[in-house]
Amino acid sequence: MNSYKNILSQALSPLLGLPSEEVAAMFVTPPDSSMGDIGLPCFPLAKKLQQSPAQIASKLSTQLELPEGFSKISTTGPYLNFTIDRQKMFNRFLAGVRSTAKPFGASEIGKGQTVVMDYSHPNIAKPLAIHHVRSTIIGAALCRLYKFLGYTVEGVNHLGDWGTNFGQLMVSYKRYEAAQPDQEVNITRLLEMYIQFHKDAGNEEGLDDQAREWFVKLESGDPEAVRLWELFREESLNAFKKLYRRFGIEFEHYIGESFFNDKMEATLERIAAKGISEISEGALVVKFEDDKMPPCLLRKSDGSTLYATRDLAAAEYRYERWHFAKCLYVVANQQELHFRQVFGVLEKMGYDWAKNCEHIKFGMLAFGPDVFPTEEEDDTAFGRRTTGSTRRGHIVFLEEVLDRARDKARDLVVDNAREDEVLQHADELAEMIGVGAIVFNELAQRRVKDVLFTWDKALNLHGDSGPYLQYTHARLSSVLRKYGKELPEEIDYSTLGTEAEAEVAKAVAAFPEIIERAVRENEPSVVSDYLLALCSEFNRFFTDKVTHRIISDEEALTLARVGLVDCVRTVLATGLGLLGIQAPERM
RNA sequence: GCCCCCGUAGCUCAGCGGAUAGAGCAUCGGAUUUCUAAUCCGAAGGUCACAGGUUCGAAUCCUGUCGGGGGUGCCA
Numbered sequence: 001m002n003s004y005k006n007i008l009s010q011a012l013s014p015l016l017g018l019p020s021e022e023v024a025a026m027f028v029t030p031p032d033s034s035m036g037d038i039g040l041p042c043f044p045l046a047k048k049l050q051q052s053p054a055q056i057a058s059k060l061s062t063q064l065e066l067p068e069g070f071s072k073i074s075t076t077g078p079y080l081n082f083t084i085d086r087q088k089m090f091n092r093f094l095a096g097v098r099s100t101a102k103p104f105g106a107s108e109i110g111k112g113q114t115v116v117m118d119y120s121h122p123n124i125a126k127p128l129a130i131h132h133v134r135s136t137i138i139g140a141a142l143c144r145l146y147k148f149l150g151y152t153v154e155g156v157n158h159l160g161d162w163g164t165n166f167g168q169l170m171v172s173y174k175r176y177e178a179a180q181p182d183q184e185v186n187i188t189r190l191l192e193m194y195i196q197f198h199k200d201a202g203n204e205e206g207l208d209d210q211a212r213e214w215f216v217k218l219e220s221g222d223p224e225a226v227r228l229w230e231l232f233r234e235e236s237l238n239a240f241k242k243l244y245r246r247f248g249i250e251f252e253h254y255i256g257e258s259f260f261n262d263k264m265e266a267t268l269e270r271i272a273a274k275g276i277s278e279i280s281e282g283a284l285v286v287k288f289e290d291d292k293m294p295p296c297l298l299r300k301s302d303g304s305t306l307y308a309t310r311d312l313a314a315a316e317y318r319y320e321r322w323h324f325a326k327c328l329y330v331v332a333n334q335q336e337l338h339f340r341q342v343f344g345v346l347e348k349m350g351y352d353w354a355k356n357c358e359h360i361k362f363g364m365l366a367f368g369p370d371v372f373p374t375e376e377e378d379d380t381a382f383g384r385r386t387t388g389s390t391r392r393g394h395i396v397f398l399e400e401v402l403d404r405a406r407d408k409a410r411d412l413v414v415d416n417a418r419e420d421e422v423l424q425h426a427d428e429l430a431e432m433i434g435v436g437a438i439v440f441n442e443l444a445q446r447r448v449k450d451v452l453f454t455w456d457k458a459l460n461l462h463g464d465s466g467p468y469l470q471y472t473h474a475r476l477s478s479v480l481r482k483y484g485k486e487l488p489e490e491i492d493y494s495t496l497g498t499e500a501e502a503e504v505a506k507a508v509a510a511f512p513e514i515i516e517r518a519v520r521e522n523e524p525s526v527v528s529d530y531l532l533a534l535c536s537e538f539n540r541f542f543t544d545k546v547t548h549r550i551i552s553d554e555e556a557l558t559l560a561r562v563g564l565v566d567c568v569r570t571v572l573a574t575g576l577g578l579l580g581i582q583a584p585e586r587m
Numbered sequence: 588g589c590c591c592c593c594g595u596a597g598c599u600c601a602g603c604g605g606a607u608a609g610a611g612c613a614u615c616g617g618a619u620u621u622c623u624a625a626u627c628c629g630a631a632g633g634u635c636a637c638a639g640g641u642u643c644g645a646a647u648c649c650u651g652u653c654g655g656g657g658g659u660g661c662c663a
Contacts, residue, residue, distance in 0.1 A: 031606055041605050043643050053643075078643095079606065123663090160663070257663090283661050293590080293659095300661040307663050336591055337658055363592075364656070416625065433625090444611095445600065448592065450656065457599065457612085462625055464600085464611040471625045482622050529601065532610080536627095543618085543627040551622055565622090587625075 001509060003092070004038060004069060004084060011067045015060060016045060033499065036074060036081030037506070043078055053078030086502055090493035090560070093509035097567040098487075103148070103574055105512040110151030113325035116318050117143050117153060120244075120251075121331075123160035124236040125169055125190040128243050128398040130453060131365045137442040137580065138362060139330035140249045141524035144578045149519055154322055158314065159256030161233050165194070167215030170228050171207060172197040185231055187239035219261075243398055246435055248580055260313040264305050267313040268298060276348045286345050296341035311342045319353050327357045328522065333448070336361055360522050362447040368454030371396060401458065406434030408459050409467070413587065422586050429587055433467050436581040440466030443524045443579055464532050466581050469572065472535040475542065476569035477585040483551055483562045491563035495556045500541040500548060504564060507534045511571045515578075524579060531575045538568050 009023035016023060023040075030039040042053040042060070049056055057075040064073060069092070072083035097104045119139020122132050143153045172193035173185075183189070201207040218225040237254070244250065268284070271277045277286050282301030298309045318327055329339060339359035346354035410430035417423045441458050444465075445451060461467040480487075496505070510530070518526040541548055550561040573583040 026605095028605060035606085039606080041644090043605075046643065076606070163663075165663095281660070285660060295660055297660045302661080304661090306661070310663095332657090333592060334657055335663085338663085340591090361592085366656090412625070416623090418623065449600080450593070452599070454599090460612080462612085465625090467625060468611095471623080475623050475626080479622050525601090529610095532601095536610085539626060540628090542622080543624090545619095545621065549622075562622095587623085 001038075001093075001506070002513070004082075007067050007069060008038060008040075008082060011064060012040070012060070015063060017048075030076075030079070030081055033503065033506075035076055035079075036072070037084045038082045040080040040082075041078060042080060056080075086497045087494050089502065090496045090505050090564075093505045094491075094493050094564065094567050097508060098489075098491075098563070098570055100489075104570060105515045105574060106148050106150075107512070108150040110146060110149045110325075112152075114152045114154060114322045115146045116322055116324045116327040117146070117155045117330065118158050118328065119143075119155065119330035120240075120249075121158040121160060122236075122240055124233050124256075125165075125187070125194055126236075127187045127191055127395075128240055130396040130398055130401050133398055133401075133438070134362050134365065134442055134451065135330045135332070136244075136249065137247065137439055138360070138447060138524060140247065141443060141527075141579050142328065142330065142360070142519075142522055144580065145515065145519050145524065145527070148515060148578060151325075153252070154318075154324070155250075155252045156318070157251045157254045157256075159233075159237075159254060159258075161256035162258040162261065164212065164215045166218055166229055166232070167211035167213070168197045168201075169193055169232060170214040170218075170225060171210045172200075173228060185235050187236050190232060190235065243402070246402055246431070247439065248582075255314075257310050260310050260317070263313045263317060264309045267316055268305075268309065270316075271298065271312070271345070271349060274349055276345070286341075286348065288341075288344055293337070293341060293344060296345050308338065308342050308345070311338075312345060315342065315346055315357060319351070324353070325356060327353075328360050329358070330360045330362070333361045333363055335359070358522070360447070363450035365451050365453055367396070368452050368456075370455050371453060396453070401438060402435055404434075404455070405437050405459050406430050409433035409437065409461060412461055416587075419586060425586075429584055432582040432584055433461065433470060433587065436466035436470055436576075437461055438466075439580050440469070440528060443528045446525050447523060469531050469535055469576060469581070470584055471587060472539060473569065473572050473576065473583040474585060474587040476538070476565055476572065479550055479565050480562065480569065481585075483558075487559075487563060487566055491559060492556070493560045493563060495554075495560045496564065498547065500544065501561075501564065504534075504537050504541050504568060507537045508564075508567050508571050511575070527575055527579055531572060531579075534568065534572065534575075 005024050005027055006020075008027070009020040012018075012023045013020040026040055026044065028039045028041060030036050040057075040060075042056040045056050046053050051059070054075070054077050057078055057080040060080050061073045061075050066073060067082075069085055069088055070082050071085040074081050074083070096102075117139050119142075120132065120136040122128055128136075139155070143155045146153045169190065176183075176189075176193055176196070197207070197211070201211075214225060218229055233256075268277075271286065277284055277298060279285075280287070280295065283297055284299035285295040285297050287295040296308050297306050298312075299305055315327065318324060331339070336359065339357075343354055343357050343359075346357065407430070410426060413422065413426050413429050413433065417426070422429065437460065438458060441460070442451075493505075496502075511534075514526060514530045518524060542550075548561070550558065550565060552558050576583045
């Protein structure tokens with residue numbers, strides 16, 4: 001589409017006396033393709049040319065020679081509309097889509113640049129829950145998108161693996177161990193211990209003090225405390241990785257908060273050396289001019305460091321190690337101020353790369369009445385973010401969500417199977433579809449919006465959903481199987497020509513721009529939205545079996561249509577892959 | 588008090604400066620001898636929270652109001 005706009009803007013530029021870039025920025029898409037494929041609103045030209053927009057449009061339509069690649073110039077009131085030559089359009093739009101050499105839509109514009117993606121960052125000793133999943137799924141999708149554009153991506157899992165809460169766990173563990181010495185520790189047990197501690201601490205004096213003592217032991221390197229810390233961390237990590245695998249996610253790095261324990265002093269010294277920190281009310285802070293922002297606390301009056309201190313040390317470390325072009329923090333809205341402060345301190349420290357750090361924020365998760373009938377109080381005890389009352393055990397576990405989705409998908413797979421192949425792979429398919437539904441549900445909305453989690457919506461397998469995209473992929477694959485023959489590398493699409501085909505081809509051709517926009521806005525929902533539109537366009541085409549019989553006696557037309565099917569399939573598979581959703585061949 | 592985000596169809600959401608504001612769910616009605624009906628077509632459903640402003644043109648940009656959520660120096 002861009003190349004068509006280039007042709008037009010160059011043809012129009014001398015007539016309008018405007019640079020072609022300016023003309024190119026004026027184009028719009030007509031509401032209905034029967035009006036044309038590219039439109040030019042003539043309103044802004046009225047003043048300059050001293051004529052009414054409608055007059056300008058009609059004058060231009062007669063003055064302008066039909067540019068190469070177009071079949072019609074028309075006007076609708078003040079709009080000058082151009083229709084692309086259908087015969088030539090298909091070969092232009094679909095060239096390279098099926099290329100095996102370079103995936104369609106991929107590019108090298110990010111070559112040589114590194115993007116650090118901080119995402120997921122769960123807390124040790126707490127199972128992954130549905131409210132962690134947004135950061136995980138959005139972050140992973142962004143990683144894939146950046147890689148697709150040639151960037152080097154360093155995905156970092158900034159684990160919440162340090163804090164006074166470890167002392168609490170140790171107190172609880174010691175009691176628990178005495179009662180059941182042979183029981184293994186896994187994440188479920190860890191959570192029980194955490195809940196137990198808070199239950200006990202409510203009734204027993206001195207338990208909090210014991211927890212503090214254990215944490216002091218841990219900080220001073222006491223062997224038993226360190227052993228327990230490592231045990232808790234290891235077991236938690238095992239549980240996290242099991243779920244990441246179901247999403248097909250692998251982190252380049254697990255670098256938790258604890259990693260920065262011995263690096264914060266140096267960071268604080270560098271800050272002090274810049275003369276931007278001061279003591280206020282006993283604490284070490286960095287203040288901001290005009291009190292635009294509350295000061296950033298770096299050290300408590302008792303000498304211990306804070307969350308921001310750790311993130312500052314981490315930012316320095318990341319830049320030192322990777323010299324990133326961008327450092328993106330996929331973290332909930334709630335921490336907006338925290339990141340503004342951290343980035344503000346980095347800027348005051350004189351790091352010019354501070355401007356390349358960005359908080360990729362996303363909305364809160366609320367539970368619908370089919371999940372929890374009453375609202376639970378928030379728990380921000382530790383971690384990059386938490387919602388839901390973990391302490392009291394009110395939490396929706398991610399594993400449960402995935403299992404329920406998978407089971408529901410399995411029923412549907414078995415009910416609808418029309419091939420033995422499908423039944424034989426029912427379990428695999430159910431997993432693909434169930435997980436696909438959950439992932440899509442997370443990516444279907446713009447990040448900043450709060451999300452209402454309901455079982456009904458998350459487990460939706462119809463309509464605008466992951467399974468709808470997967471089903472379309474299966475149908476496309478089925479057509480290719482039915483065709484049965486190997487498709488040649490080069491296909492002549494010029495026998496295509498119906499409007500439905502044109503719409504499908506236009507949708508296919510839009511893919512690269514969609515990817516660029518998704519990356520520019522750090523917004524995976526741009527892709528999910530697009531894929532729905534693409535599938536909707538194809539399904540409309542596909543349902544019309546009378547005029548759009550794909551496999552027919554007409555050889556050239558059949559080849560062109562099967563080729564178009566393969567183009568859609570390719571783009572859909574690529575898009576789904578970028579979102580982290582598998583594309584089944586049958587279902 | 589101050590700061591940030593969000594108010595679009597009954598519900599969940601797209602659209603974020605251009606032509607008649609679009610999907611899905613739910614409701615109602617249709618389409619299957621024929622490449623997968625987990626699909627498709629149609630009907631119904633909207634003072635785009637409100638009020639000003641900018642503009643040839645505003646759901647979209649600016650200001651204010653109201654409503655919802657979040658944050659706000661010793662949690663993360």
